[in-house]
Amino acid sequence: MDYTISYNPATGKEIAKYQRNTKEEVIEAIKKSKAASKLWSQTPVKQRIKAIKNVQRYLIDNYKEVAKAICDDNGKLLIDSFVAEVFPAIMATSFYTKYAKKWLKPKNLKGNSILTFNKKAYMVYSPYGVIGIISPWNYPFSIPFSEVVMAILAGNGVILKVATETIHVGNILNKAFEAAKLPDGLFSYVNSSGPDTLDAFIEGSIDKIFFTGSVETGLKIQQAAAKKLIPTVLELGGNDAAIVLKDCDIDKATWGIIWGGYTNSGQSCGGAQRILVDKSIYDQFCEKIKEKVTNLRPPKVPYNETIGDADIGFITSKTQKETVIKQIVESIEKGAILYGISYLPEDLEKQILTEDERKDYIIKVRSSKSEALKFLNKLLQVNNNFLPAMVLTDIKEDMPIFNDEIFGPVIGITYFEDIEQAINMANDSKLGLTSSVWTSNIKEGKKIASKIEVGVVMINDHLMSHGLAHTPWGGVKLSGIGRTHGEDGFYEMLSKKVIISDSLTFAKKQLWWHPYSKIIWDGMVGAMKFLYHKSLKEKFDGLKKLFKLLNRFFEKN
The missing domain is CATH 3.40.605.10 (Aldehyde Dehydrogenase; Chain A, domain 1)
Known part of the structure; x- marks a missing residue:
C-alpha cells in the first residue's frame, strides 16, 4: 500500500501519513x-x-x-x-x-x-x-x-x-x-x-x-x-516588478515591498521580485531596504506558536530551498551584489557558523562576492529549510533574479532613468502576473499601471489583491489563462x-427567410441606409424600402 508522508519543514519531523489513491x-x-x-x-x-x-x-x-x-x-x-x-x-x-x-x-x-x-x-x-x-x-x-x-x-x-x-x-x-x-x-x-x-x-x-x-x-x-x-x-508563475517613483513615501514603499517580497518566505507567485527604482532615490531606497531587512526576525521554537515575534518563516521543502540558492548564486556569479540579509535562527547559526563568525556574519557576507557565495554554500549543505531574507542589487536582464521566477525570500533592485524605461523593464518578461507602482500621485500611478502587461497592478501595495475576493486573479503571457476570484x-x-425568443408570435416568416426575392435585397439595403447613412434623403429612401420588406412577416407562402 502506497502512502504520502507529511513532514514539518521547520523540524523535519513526520506530521502524518496518508494513503495514496x-x-x-x-x-x-x-x-x-x-x-x-x-x-x-x-x-x-x-x-x-x-x-x-x-x-x-x-x-x-x-x-x-x-x-x-x-x-x-x-x-x-x-x-x-x-x-x-x-x-x-x-x-x-x-x-x-x-x-x-x-x-x-x-x-x-x-x-x-x-x-x-x-x-x-x-x-x-x-x-x-x-x-x-x-x-x-x-x-x-x-x-x-x-x-x-x-x-x-x-x-x-x-x-x-x-x-x-x-x-x-x-x-x-x-x-x-x-x-x-x-x-x-x-x-x-x-x-x-x-x-x-x-x-x-x-x-x-x-x-x-x-x-x-x-x-x-x-x-x-x-x-x-x-x-x-x-x-x-x-x-x-510570476517574476513581478515593483516600480518605485521618486515622489513616493520611501518608508512606506520599503515596508510594502518587504512584505510583498518576503511574506510566506517569498514563496508567492504574485510577490515583489524585480524592484525598479528611480535613479534619483536609488541609493536612499537601497539603504532603507538593507536596514529594514537586516532587522527582520527569524522564527523561534516552538515554530507553530510564534505570534508577533518573527517575520520570516521556512521554505516548504529542501528541494525548493536548493533551487532558490542556486538561482541566487547564479545571479551573484553574473554580477549581482548581495547587498542586504537578515539574521538566521539561533540553532541554524550554530550549525553553520563558528562562535567568532556569528559575531559579524551579516556584515561579512555583504562584504564581498566570495563571502556571499561561501555563506550560500553553507546554507545549501545544511539540513535546514530556513533561508534568510536577501537583497540583491546591480541586477541585470541575464540573471535569474530578473528573468526567472524565484520562489524564495529574495528581491532584486535596479534603477531606471525615466518612466518609459521603467515600464519597458517591467514588461521585459515572459511572465505577467502582478506588478505595483509606488507614488504619491495616484493619477500618475494609474496611468503607469495601464501600460504594464500583467493581470493585476496595485498602487502603493503589492500581492494582497489575492486576498480580495471581489477582484479577479490571473495573468497574461505565460502567467496563465482565465481568472479565479470575483465575478x-x-x-x-x-x-x-444564449436563448433567443421571438416576441412577434403572430409572424409567419422572418424577414430574411426563403424564398429569396429582390424585395429582401432592397429591404435590407434600405434598412442599412435608414439606420446608418448620413444623408437624410438616403435614410428616407431606405425607410420606404424597409416598410415594403416588413410585409414578409405576414406572408403565408
Whole structure:
C-alpha cells in the first residue's frame, strides 16, 4: 500500500501519513461526482449557500487549529497562515454566498438595432458538471478553498488534488468541507501523484480543470486537456516588478515591498521580485531596504506558536530551498551584489557558523562576492529549510533574479532613468502576473499601471489583491489563462447558453427567410441606409424600402 508522508519543514519531523489513491480510484471518484452533480445542479441555490456557510462556521470555530496545520505543513509563520490563508477564506465565503444567487440569474442581452427588435435574447448559466482542481503548496489552503466554494455554489461537483508537499493541509481542508454535509460523492479529495491525477482527469472526461503551479506543468496540462477540448484555467508563475517613483513615501514603499517580497518566505507567485527604482532615490531606497531587512526576525521554537515575534518563516521543502540558492548564486556569479540579509535562527547559526563568525556574519557576507557565495554554500549543505531574507542589487536582464521566477525570500533592485524605461523593464518578461507602482500621485500611478502587461497592478501595495475576493486573479503571457476570484472567477465555473425568443408570435416568416426575392435585397439595403447613412434623403429612401420588406412577416407562402 502506497502512502504520502507529511513532514514539518521547520523540524523535519513526520506530521502524518496518508494513503495514496490510484488513477483508477480517481476515475471512479469522477464518475460518482458526475452522478451527484446532476442532482446538485437542481438543488436550490439557497440550499447550496447554506451548505457553504456551514463550512465558514467551521473555520470560524477552528481558525487556530487550521492555521497551525498550515504552519506545520507549509513552514510559513502562524500569523501568515491566518492572515493570508484562513481569514481570506472566511471573507471569500461571505462574498460568494452573498452574490451567488444574483450571478446565477439569467441576464438579458440588449441589442441596438430596430431590425431585430422582435428578438429577445438572454444568457443562462449552467454548471459544467465536475471541476478538477490541482492546487499548489505555497498557499495550500486559501487557493483551493475559494475555487471549491465557487464550484459548489455554481452547482458543480469537485475533485480536489492538493500538492504532495502539503498533503496534511489537504486533509484539513477536506475536514472543513465535511461540515457542508454535501451529497455523497459530490466533493472528493484525492491523494494521488500529479501525472496520475492528470491522466485520470483526461480519461475520466472531467468537465473543466483549474490548475495553479509552474509554467512547465501548466503547459503539460493544457496540452493533455486539448486532446478532449477540456477547458482549463491556469494560474502560473510570476517574476513581478515593483516600480518605485521618486515622489513616493520611501518608508512606506520599503515596508510594502518587504512584505510583498518576503511574506510566506517569498514563496508567492504574485510577490515583489524585480524592484525598479528611480535613479534619483536609488541609493536612499537601497539603504532603507538593507536596514529594514537586516532587522527582520527569524522564527523561534516552538515554530507553530510564534505570534508577533518573527517575520520570516521556512521554505516548504529542501528541494525548493536548493533551487532558490542556486538561482541566487547564479545571479551573484553574473554580477549581482548581495547587498542586504537578515539574521538566521539561533540553532541554524550554530550549525553553520563558528562562535567568532556569528559575531559579524551579516556584515561579512555583504562584504564581498566570495563571502556571499561561501555563506550560500553553507546554507545549501545544511539540513535546514530556513533561508534568510536577501537583497540583491546591480541586477541585470541575464540573471535569474530578473528573468526567472524565484520562489524564495529574495528581491532584486535596479534603477531606471525615466518612466518609459521603467515600464519597458517591467514588461521585459515572459511572465505577467502582478506588478505595483509606488507614488504619491495616484493619477500618475494609474496611468503607469495601464501600460504594464500583467493581470493585476496595485498602487502603493503589492500581492494582497489575492486576498480580495471581489477582484479577479490571473495573468497574461505565460502567467496563465482565465481568472479565479470575483465575478469573473465565479463565471469560470459555469457554461454559458444564449436563448433567443421571438416576441412577434403572430409572424409567419422572418424577414430574411426563403424564398429569396429582390424585395429582401432592397429591404435590407434600405434598412442599412435608414439606420446608418448620413444623408437624410438616403435614410428616407431606405425607410420606404424597409416598410415594403416588413410585409414578409405576414406572408403565408
